[in-house]
Amino acid sequence: MSRSLILAAAVAALGLSGCAGFQPLYAQPGVVRNLAAIQVNAPNGRTGYLIRQHLDDAFAKDHSAAPAYTVDVSLGESRVPRGVRIDNVATRYEYALTAAYVLRALPSGAPVKNGSVRVALTYDSADQPYASISAQQDAQDRAAEEAARRIELELAVWLANGGKVAAR
Numbered sequence: 001m002s003r004s005l006i007l008a009a010a011v012a013a014l015g016l017s018g019c020a021g022f023q024p025l026y027a028q029p030g031v032v033r034n035l036a037a038i039q040v041n042a043p044n045g046r047t048g049y050l051i052r053q054h055l056d057d058a059f060a061k062d063h064s065a066a067p068a069y070t071v072d073v074s075l076g077e078s079r080v081p082r083g084v085r086i087d088n089v090a091t092r093y094e095y096a097l098t099a100a101y102v103l104r105a106l107p108s109g110a111p112v113k114n115g116s117v118r119v120a121l122t123y124d125s126a127d128q129p130y131a132s133i134s135a136q137q138d139a140q141d142r143a144a145e146e147a148a149r150r151i152e153l154e155l156a157v158w159l160a161n162g163g164k165v166a167a168r
Helices: 003-017 031-036 046-059 129-160
Strands: 038-041 069-084 090-105 110-124
Touching: 031 038, 031 046, 031 129, 038 046, 046 069, 046 129, 069 129, 090 129, 110 129
Parallel strands: 038 069
Antiparallel strands: 069 090, 090 110
């Protein structure tokens, strides 16, 4: 073995030795299985559809299994002009999405966890109307994806830390 390879192996072993007892979040028993058993209820409309799709993807939804949980999501959106030109036309917008959720155990429907996430981002406003609509829709999609990621992470941490799981 070359000296540099031995040195690299030693450094890697020393770096990992400080992680004694470390267990990845998704290696905790039941986290992945319980996330996949969550049915998402989101409001109608484009943003509701987007967050429902992103949550199903984040949870790795198992459509063949009966849900053990349901998560009810309510959304709040705002769009504020930023960077106003001298002719009083906005060149950028700030889009904010607030997603409040309640996780309920099935079949009782009793709430077991609730929370809220807020995502704010900006996007350019184009002079062409279709480009401006496209930019706004892209901002909605990016915000819904990030909100879904944050909700999924909050629920995974809750489950890993011994959240009360429904009996199956």
